Amino acid sequence: MIKTRLRYCVFDPDPNGNERYYVRKPGRAKIRIRANFQDASGNITPEFMKAYFDALATLDGVKVPPKTPREKTFFWLVDQYFRSPEFARYDELTKADKRSVLNRYCETAGDLANVTPRSVVRGRIKGRRENDNWELLSGTFDPAPTLVGGG
Numbered sequence: 001m002i003k004t005r006l007r008y009c010v011f012d013p014d015p016n017g018n019e020r021y022y023v024r025k026p027g028r029a030k031i032r033i034r035a036n037f038q039d040a041s042g043n044i045t046p047e048f049m050k051a052y053f054d055a056l057a058t059l060d061g062v063k064v065p066p067k068t069p070r071e072k073t074f075f076w077l078v079d080q081y082f083r084s085p086e087f088a089r090y091d092e093l094t095k096a097d098k099r100s101v102l103n104r105y106c107e108t109a110g111d112l113a114n115v116t117p118r119s120v121v122r123g124r125i126k127g128r129r130e131n132d133n134w135e136l137l138s139g140t141f142d143p144a145p146t147l148v149g150g151g
Contacts, residue, residue, distance in 0.1 A: 031059065
């Protein structure tokens, strides 16, 4: 890599020899700058500088904490399950599959209140037994079911 005149700006050509510039800070992902670095006279272009400062601002930006789901909703129950040690023991592909199924279900039923494992059973979602077992073991099981789909 060739050193550039700007701090955190890295020149990294691709295998075909095309020039690529990135902004990279230690411990952070690098961000590619697609604007031309220099003009014909060898000066750094204003478009590049704008993109450079935007990339620095992105890297320095404060992370927004994820939205905490409202308690006793289906979304909350699924979130608790994802954070459980039982879920952490699964293989990455199994986790991805379970997340996919449960997140798709949360798109429609995520904000339903007073959700219990018995009400989840009525939705016939894949992976519900593991979620029920986790709720029983963790002590958050509510024996009074709420009927999601009616009687």
